[in-house]
Amino acid sequence: MRRPFKTATQKLSADSLRLNAFAQAIAQAASRLEERYWESQLDVLLRKLLRNHHQDVIESSLDHLFKQESDAYDALMENVEAASESCIVELNGTSYDALLIAMPILAWTRFSIASGPIPADMVMTLSAHLHAHVLAPDTKLAMAPTLFSIDQLPRTHADTFALTQQMTQAALKDAPVKNSPHAAETAPFLADTRYLLAVVAAPAGEALFRWQASSNPTERDEALSQWNTQAMPNIARLLPGCGIELLLPEAYFVACREGDRLIRPASIRAAVHYLTHTLTIEPDALQAVIGSFGEEEAEGRVDEYRIGFSLSGEPDILYGVVWPLYGQEDDDELQYRVVETPTDPLLSSVVERKSPIEEIFALLEECGVVHVKRHAELFSMEFCDDCGSPLFPDMEAELVHAEMPEDAPAGTAHLH
Known part of the structure; x- marks a missing residue:
């Protein structure tokens, strides 16, 4: 089950109530035909709300269903994402299916990870590779001339809907996609995900x-x-x-979730690699402190783990890595699979683990960090009031800034 946006509790509007009713009907449908009927009703309403940027109506419904009815929440979220990232457009008497796709790129470095505009000739070359190796023959394509960081992706479903519509028109008219003039700034991380975005279109019902x-x-x-x-x-x-x-180019929301999940192991490996080389120490000279973090109103649910690194026996946290949880990953009994990527040791992962915390322990052991402490309590999601950076627990369970020594060589200021 995916998690909703954080929204304030408020009385549901008439449209929110209709969204909830359609989602509940989909969850209760006894046949595929009935399910498709309710999905078509929901799709009409969602597209009207998305077109008019009524994101608050959608978020209110998601928030309500997340707390009350998980099956209906999943049904609504699936349909919201589908309505945001895909559309049917008619051009010259022909109907086309169009889909916004993302091409996730996992990247790690000791320096900085680039983002922003890319040259037109590079867009043409990458588009040709997409056509040759990923897309069906005779599809139409429009690629955004931007290497996106997560901060530069559409922030809401309504924003995603607008981008999908804009790029679909470009794909069908064989026109270039324009760069956004107001791209958000990107925080520097040692390991992070970059994205290429495109819309692919084909006659309705075709591959x-x-x-x-x-x-x-x-x-x-x-x-x-x-x-x-x-x-x-x-x-x-x-x-x-x-x-x-490089991860497989896929539908926008699925691809972004895969990028988010698979960058996490690389973040820990990159942290240990950076610290040992910057401080000229062996991994066993480090200690890791792990804390569970969640929203105060979430009744004990873990939203992320924060791993702070310090020198063994020293109190100061030098660096921190945030390991966000997705869906039901906070259930320690849940069995899940981490995709193995053998092409580089930074990304090759233990394939089967019972829980995210077990994977974190295994990664630290693999990296040579033998001194590990996990605090039992659940910490609130605290951030620095001045700079907004997440705070990490030290050995005494105090939440502190992660800061490198003053005499350490200059480099990237954050970790993922």
Whole structure:
């Protein structure tokens, strides 16, 4: 179950009540035909709300259902995402299905990870590789000329809807996509995700991806392999000084969640690598302090772990890594799978773990950090009032800033 935006409790509007009713009907449907009927009703309402930027109405419904009815919440969230990232457009008498896709790039470095505008010739080259190795033949494509950080992606479903509509028109008219003139600033991290965005369109009912066109779902793996091989040299030019791993281009929300999940192991490895090389120490000279963090009103739910690093036996936290949790990952009994990425040791992961905290312990052990303390209490989500940085627990369970020694070599100021 995915989590909603944090919103204040308020009386539900008439449209919010209708959203809830449609989502509940979908969750209770006894046949695929009934489910599709309610989905079509919900889709009409969602597109009206998204087009008019009534994000607050949608968030109120999601917040209410998240607390009351998990099945209906999942149904509403799935349909909100679908309405935001896809559309049906008619052009010259032909109906087209269009989908916003994201191409996640996992990157790590001791310096800085680039973002921002990319050259037109690079857009053309990457578009050609997409057509050749990922998309179905004869699809139409428009790629944004930007390497996005997470801070520069659409912030709401309404923003995503607007971007999808804009880029769909560009794809169907074979026109270039314009850069956003007001891109948000990007915080520097040692390991972070970058995204390329595009819209792919095809006549309604036709395949969008190569594995659909061949009716062979196993071709997804081959598409990812070819994308890594062919696109990597070009993307490496956009991210100088970085280690890189490319994930499969997929529907926007699924791809972004995969990028968020798979950057987490690289964040811990990059932290240990950076600290040991910057301070000229071995990993066993470090100690890690782990705290569970959650919203005060969430009744004990863990939203993220924060891992602070210090020198063994020393009180000061030098660096911190935030490990956010997604869906039901806060359930320690949940069995889940971490995708193995053997192309680089920074990203190769233990494949089966019972819980995120077990994966964190395994990663620290793998990195050579043998002194690890986990606090039992649940900390509130505290941030620095001055700079907004997350605070990390020290050995005494005090929440503190993570700060490198004054005589340490200058470098990246944050960790993911």
